Amino acid sequence: MNDERIAITGVGIVSALGVGASRTFERMVNGDRGFSEISLFDTTGQRTALAGEVRGFVVGEAVGGRDPSRWSRSDALALVAAREALSSAGLDETPRSLGLAVGVTTGGMLEAEPWLATLPETRAALRNEPRLVSYPLSSTVDRLAELFHPARTATLCSACSSGANAIIHAAAWLGSGTVERVLAGGTDALCRLTVTGFNALGATDTAACRPFDKTRAGLTLGEGAAFLVLERESAARQRGAPVLAWFSGWAAGAEAHHITHPEPSARRPAELLREAMRRAKLEPRDVDYVNAHGTGTLPNDAVETAAIVAAFGADAARVLVSSSKGQIGHTLGAAGAVEAAITVLALHRQIVPPTGGLVTPDEACRLNHVAGRGRPEPLRAAVSSSFGFGGTGSVLLFERTDAEPRAGATPVVRVAVTGAASVGVRGFLVGEDNAAYREPATQTVEPLEARAKALLDPARSRRFDAQTSLVAAGADAALRSAALGPEAAGLVAGTAFANVERTVAFVRTLAEKGPRRAPPADFPHLVPSAASGNASIYLGIAGPVLTTSDRDASADAALSIACDWVAAGFADAVVAGSAEPLDVYVRDVLGPVCGGARGVARGEGSSWVVLESAAAPLRPGMKRLAEVRERIQSSLAELDRVAIDKPARAERALVLCQWDAPQIDWFLARSEWQSASRLAMTERAGAHDGVGGFAWVTAAGLLSSGKIDEALIVGGNTERVYVTRLVRAE
Amino acid sequence: MDRDTLKRELKELIVRELDLRDRTEADIVDDAPLFGEGLGLDSLDALQLAVAVEERFGITIPEDESARAIFASVSSLADHILGARSGP
Numbered sequence: 001m002n003d004e005r006i007a008i009t010g011v012g013i014v015s016a017l018g019v020g021a022s023r024t025f026e027r028m029v030n031g032d033r034g035f036s037e038i039s040l041f042d043t044t045g046q047r048t049a050l051a052g053e054v055r056g057f058v059v060g061e062a063v064g065g066r067d068p069s070r071w072s073r074s075d076a077l078a079l080v081a082a083r084e085a086l087s088s089a090g091l092d093e094t095p096r097s098l099g100l101a102v103g104v105t106t107g108g109m110l111e112a113e114p115w116l117a118t119l120p121e122t123r124a125a126l127r128n129e130p131r132l133v134s135y136p137l138s139s140t141v142d143r144l145a146e147l148f149h150p151a152r153t154a155t156l157c158s159a160c161s162s163g164a165n166a167i168i169h170a171a172a173w174l175g176s177g178t179v180e181r182v183l184a185g186g187t188d189a190l191c192r193l194t195v196t197g198f199n200a201l202g203a204t205d206t207a208a209c210r211p212f213d214k215t216r217a218g219l220t221l222g223e224g225a226a227f228l229v230l231e232r233e234s235a236a237r238q239r240g241a242p243v244l245a246w247f248s249g250w251a252a253g254a255e256a257h258h259i260t261h262p263e264p265s266a267r268r269p270a271e272l273l274r275e276a277m278r279r280a281k282l283e284p285r286d287v288d289y290v291n292a293h294g295t296g297t298l299p300n301d302a303v304e305t306a307a308i309v310a311a312f313g314a315d316a317a318r319v320l321v322s323s324s325k326g327q328i329g330h331t332l333g334a335a336g337a338v339e340a341a342i343t344v345l346a347l348h349r350q351i352v353p354p355t356g357g358l359v360t361p362d363e364a365c366r367l368n369h370v371a372g373r374g375r376p377e378p379l380r381a382a383v384s385s386s387f388g389f390g391g392t393g394s395v396l397l398f399e400r401t402d403a404e405p406r407a408g409a410t411p412v413v414r415v416a417v418t419g420a421a422s423v424g425v426r427g428f429l430v431g432e433d434n435a436a437y438r439e440p441a442t443q444t445v446e447p448l449e450a451r452a453k454a455l456l457d458p459a460r461s462r463r464f465d466a467q468t469s470l471v472a473a474g475a476d477a478a479l480r481s482a483a484l485g486p487e488a489a490g491l492v493a494g495t496a497f498a499n500v501e502r503t504v505a506f507v508r509t510l511a512e513k514g515p516r517r518a519p520p521a522d523f524p525h526l527v528p529s530a531a532s533g534n535a536s537i538y539l540g541i542a543g544p545v546l547t548t549s550d551r552d553a554s555a556d557a558a559l560s561i562a563c564d565w566v567a568a569g570f571a572d573a574v575v576a577g578s579a580e581p582l583d584v585y586v587r588d589v590l591g592p593v594c595g596g597a598r599g600v601a602r603g604e605g606s607s608w609v610v611l612e613s614a615a616a617p618l619r620p621g622m623k624r625l626a627e628v629r630e631r632i633q634s635s636l637a638e639l640d641r642v643a644i645d646k647p648a649r650a651e652r653a654l655v656l657c658q659w660d661a662p663q664i665d666w667f668l669a670r671s672e673w674q675s676a677s678r679l680a681m682t683e684r685a686g687a688h689d690g691v692g693g694f695a696w697v698t699a700a701g702l703l704s705s706g707k708i709d710e711a712l713i714v715g716g717n718t719e720r721v722y723v724t725r726l727v728r729a730e
Numbered sequence: 731m732d733r734d735t736l737k738r739e740l741k742e743l744i745v746r747e748l749d750l751r752d753r754t755e756a757d758i759v760d761d762a763p764l765f766g767e768g769l770g771l772d773s774l775d776a777l778q779l780a781v782a783v784e785e786r787f788g789i790t791i792p793e794d795e796s797a798r799a800i801f802a803s804v805s806s807l808a809d810h811i812l813g814a815r816s817g818p
Contacts, residue, residue, distance in 0.1 A: 201777060202793065260774060458752035459770065517785055521748075521778035 005405055006174050006247040007236040008398065010089025010229035011341040012081040012185075015328040016052030016222050019080060021088070024328070025345045028353040029374030033327050035208045035220060040073075040110065041192055045514040047199040048206040051190055052222025052329030072108035072134035073189035075143045077225035077334075082144055082183055085227035090241050091181075093147055097235075099179040100150035101169045102141050103162030103186035105333035105527055108134035110191035116504045117511035119585060132593045136497055137528050137549035138557075140187055142719060145635070152179055152633050153720065154561055157333065157529040157547040159388030160293070161252070162186055163226070164336025164396055165546060168250045169561065170230045172568035176412050180235040185227030186337035193507060194332060195221060196515045197523030201260065209296035209330075210357035211323035212305070212365040219295040222329020226338040244348045248381070249280025249397030252544035252570065254536045256486075257391050259524045262299050266306035268542070269393050273311035273383065276395040281406045282381055284315035287397070289352055289382035291343040294323020295330055296357070302364040304385070309367075320377060321367040326356030336386035340396050343384040347400050352377050389524050390533020392545045415566050415628040416729055419482025419575070419610030420697040423448050423474055424685050425603065428455070431481045431625070434607075435701030437684045437694055448604050449581055460538055463525060465499050470579035470606035472535040478575050478608035479539070483621035489610070490543030490571040491536050494558030494578035496551050496594070496689035498528035500585040531579065543571045552595050552659060554578050555607065555693035556715030556722035563631055563724075566611045573616075577608035577697075578690030586689075595689070595717070603686020607693030609700060614729070624729035625704035626711075632723040639663045639721055644712070646672035652709040654702065656681055656695035659716035667723075673712055692722070703728045736808045740783075744804075747782045748775050760805045776801055783807070789814040 013021040016034025027034075034052045043049035054077065060068040062076040071079070086093060112135045133139065138155045145153055152173060156165045163186025170182035188194075198204050198221060205218035230247055251272040257263035277283065292304055309316040324339050331338050346352055351374050358371040380400050387393045421430045425441045428451060449466035452473040461469065471493050479486055503526050510518050524530060529547040536545040544565060550557035555578035562576030580586075587602040614627050634642045640663065647653035653676040655668060660680075668674045685694035692715035699711035703726060715722040731739075741755035744764075748771060750757075758769070765771045779801065780791045789811055791797055800810040 200781070201774075258772070261772075462749040462751065513785075517781060519747075519778055519781060521774045524774070 003407065005233040006171055007231050007233050007243040008228050008245045008247055008344050009231050009236050009241045009243060010085040011244065011344055012084025012088065013224070013226040013338060013341050014054055014077050014081045015224040015338060016054055017328055021084060021341060021345060025342060025353065028324065028327050028342065029351055031354060031356065031373040033208060033356045035329065038190060038195065040190055043195065045516055046195060048204050050208060050220055051195065052220060053190055054223055069130045070133050071143055072111050072139060074104060074107050074187045075134055075140045077189060077223065078102065078140045078144060078187035081185060081225040082227045085183060085229050089229035091229065094149045095181060097180040098148060098150045099152040099170060099173045099182035100141060100144055100148060101154045101156060101166040101182060101184040103156045103166035103333050103337060104137055104140050104188060105157055105159060105162055106188045106191050106194055107137045108139050109193050110189050113192050113507050116507040119504060119589065132590060135590060136551055136594050138551055145719065148183065154557065155549045158392040158545060159390055159527050159529050159533065160332055161336050161386035161388040161392050161394040162333040163338065164340060164384065164386040164394035165252060166337060167228060167340055167396055168252055168394060168570065169564065171247060171250060172564040172570055174230060174232050175410060175568045176564065181229060181231040183227055183229055185225060186334040187225035188223060188331055188333040190221060190223040192510060193526065196510050196518045197526065199515060200518045200520040200523055203297055205296055208357055209326055211294035211296040211326050211355050212301050212361050212369060213358050214360050214362040216296045216298065216301060216362065218297050219325065220329045222331045224328060224331045224334050224338050226334060226341040228341060228344065243401050245344045245401060246399040246403055248399045249276040249282065250395060251275035251279065252394040254541050254543065254545040255391035255393065256537050256540045256542060259390055259534060259537065262303040262387065263391065264303060266303045266310060269304065269307035269387060270310035272393050272395045273307060276383060276397045280397045284312040287319055287381045287383055288377065288379045289320045289346060291339050291382065291384040292321055292323045293385045293387045294325055294355065296325060305365045305367055316367065318368060320352050320370050322353055322355040322370045324353060326358060336394060340384045343382045344398055347379050347382050347398055350376055350379055352379065389527055390529060390536060390545065392533060410569055413567050413569055414614040415563050415611050416614035416624045417609050417626040417628065417700045417726065418612055418622055418624055419478045419484065420625060420700045421474055421477035421481055422605065422607040422694060422697045423452055423470060424605035424607065424694060430477050432701045432705045434697035435705055435707060437698040438679065438702060440683050447582065448606065452606065463521060464534060465502055465525060466581035467495065467499050467579050468531040468534045470581055471531045472538045474577060474579060474606040474608040475535055475575045476539055478610050482610035483619045484573055484610055486540040487542045488573055489541055490565065490574040491532050491541045491545045492558045492562040492574055492576040493532040493547050494549065494554035494690060495528065495531065495547060495580065496549055496554045497586050497590050499526065500583050500590060502526060504585060543574065550717060552689050552717040553692055553715045553722055555690040559693065559696055560631065560633060560722055562611050563628055566613065573610060573612035575608055575610050577693040579606035580604055580688040580690040601687065603688045605685050605688055605690055605694060607690060607697045609696050623704065625700040626726040627729045629725040629727055633720060635720050636661055636663050636716065639667050642667065644671045644723060644725060647676055647710055649709060650675040653711065654679065654708045655712045655714060656699055657714045658682065658692045658695055659714065661716065664714055664721060699726050733808055733812065736811060737804050740804050740807055743782055743786060744779065747778055758804060761803050764801055764803055787811050
């Protein structure tokens with residue numbers, strides 16, 4: 001139980017307006033716009049090359065003495081913003097009890113593109129190519145963790161709301177007392193893929209974007225990074241840190257409508273705005289400013305206006321509105337974090353930044369706009385909204401430092417497993433049948449994609465690739481086994497590399513035929529969160545929809561985040577797991593370069609559990625399969641500091657391992673779990689980055705059928721370990 | 731290429747490019763509306779089809795409102811391609 005407030009004690013921003021939060025904010029207030037022709041790569045044949053590039057930013061300089069080939073531009077942008085955030089919070093670079101949450105979508109794409117355009121399907125010579133180390137979405141967390149040594153890490157991707165969800169994730173950790181402070185933010189560098197993709201969709205304005213204007217004609221891309229330091233109020237007070245603003249409310253959810261188009265009624269975004277205010281115990285009359293998503297596209301700005309009008313009612317005419325994208329562009333995975341940082345600075349300095357490019361507001365965007373230059377205004381509370389491909393939305397609400405604390409503790413929820421399903425070497429298994437994975441198995445020859453596609457409606461699953469099909473089919477079966485409707489659930493999907501084959505095809509078309517031949521409808525399927533986004537639309541998921549990534553432990557990471565959100569009460573129920581189909585580039589190039597030293601043939605699989613409150617009333621047909629107890633995440637190096645209770649009866653306990661390391665053996669021995677039987681999951685469910693999910697469905701099946709009393713699930717990769725104890729449900 | 735051959739080829743292109751796995755060429759009627767109700771295609775499909783048609787037939791499809799009339803049906807699309815190829 002925890003009723004402490006969450007303090008923002010530091011911010012850092014790198015944007016097209018400059019390096020540094022103050023520089024960005026001051027130029028923004030001045031009405032400056034940061035757009036120029038892209039200089040990072042060749043833009044010949046692109047519909048427009050105008051973007052918010054961070055001019056003069058050089059990765060090698062930003063990362064100091066470190067090997068720049070291991071750092072992508074996204075990683076380096078994040079490093080600079082993260083350091084500024086820590087330093088402005090008065091913290092050193094390795095603060096105690098730190099969480100690190102990063103929202104990202106392009107990651108190392110810019111650096112990988114030349115490789116992807118020329119990669120043969122198999123090439124052993126590439127196995128030690130350091131340039132691809134920064135390719136996985138989790139690279140930013142891994143690089144930053146080398147410096148900051150966080151106790152907890154999470155990578156979050158939900159297209160253009162990724163950065164906002166990293167900040168919400170910080171609130172989950174702080175609410176449960178997992179850590180005392182969190183460095184949370186987002187980063188994304190410009191790359192050929194996103195520039196080509198948004199141009200191909202015709203979503204870009206060929207002039208600089210004009211959010212909410214009657215002449216608006218699309219978005220302008222940007223790049224950048226921002227981080228916030230969020231701290232438990234007691235932790236901030238204890239070290240005498242000045243508070244910039246309070247993080248008082250948030251909401252995340254999906255509208256399950258279309259991969260690129262917002263749902264015209266604006267029902268779900270309006271609900272999210274209201275939910276964020278409700279969580280903060282505020283009314284529309286208490287909020288003075290909305291930092292809008294405001295991309296400058298025709299549909300977004302009109303639908304967002306409708307959402308603000310619906311959520312604020314009569315106060316919609318009063319509340320001040322601006323979009324930062326008219327000055328720094330749409331920074332995609334960074335946008336939610338950059339705009340949250342700007343919103344915090346607006347509250348702290350009591351100045352509203354303007355919407356660049358807005359001259360004459362559209363009839364469909366009638367709001368109390370701030371245009372031209374920023375202006376001083378008394379601001380008590382402010383909202384920052386983000387909406388992404390797939391219909392994922394997140395709303396953050398911040399308050400001025402003199403806001404009165406409002407009573408109302410949020411209990412930490414005990415988490416139960418209420419559904420399970422898998423598509424793997426043993427076929428399609430639901431509920432307790434997953435206990436079959438206790439026995440070793442060999443890989444079947446039938447590709448799982450066909451098996452998953454057979455479970456889906458072809459008319460509604462057009463363009464689904466293998467991963468998306470496996471997410472949709474697996475999550476659907478898990479929800480059915482929990483007797484839970486999709487509208488009551490969120491979705492968290494793990495993937496180590498997303499769909500590399502499809503990305504290679506797109507990048508290769510661009511390289512060989514030029515940007516005008518790039519297939520527009522493929523582009524929305526290339527964002528790493530495409531599989532979860534598409535599956536949420538297919539299934540009708542209304543809760544938070546997230547993708548995460550942690551190389552070999554990607555399923556473990558997804559389950560960890562899902563448990564965090566359910567435990568914090570941010571979602572009533574979440575279906576979580578991972579889908580890893582065979583991908584030749586993962587098998588032959590990225591797996592060997594980025595993964596561990598596993599010398600076994602790569603498998604494939606999709607495994608899902610439903611997590612919800614252990615106190616939720618039972619529905620007809622529902623059974624609690626297991627209950628989640630201790631959950632630990634630790635770097636391999638610090639695992640010797642971690643302890644877990646010994647099993648009550650070792651002969652009725654089971655360890656399910658996805659990763660081997662001497663530190664894990666030592667940990668199990670010290671915790672007196674070494675006498676319990678130990679299952680190597682890769683020998684049972686195949687060697688792939690989602691095998692941790694099979695440990696969960698197997699344990700849930702065995703616990704539910706009474707074969708064991710408790711299970712210890714150990715997942716990991718070369719950097720970190722996830723340990724979870726599951727017990728029989730009461 | 732005669733008009734009927736062109737229309738048949740366009741239908742094959744539509745089924746393939748738009749991943750209409752539950753349909754065949756025979757399900758697409760020459761003069762029926764391509765977008766909106768019917769095949770359930772949307773503006774994303776229109777963009778995809780435009781790029782594919784431009785590449786396959788070496789023509790340019792305008793980005794403005796006139797594209798709507800060109801993509802009204804398989805027949806109108808075939809007429810546009812034949813006109814563009816025989817034009818100046």
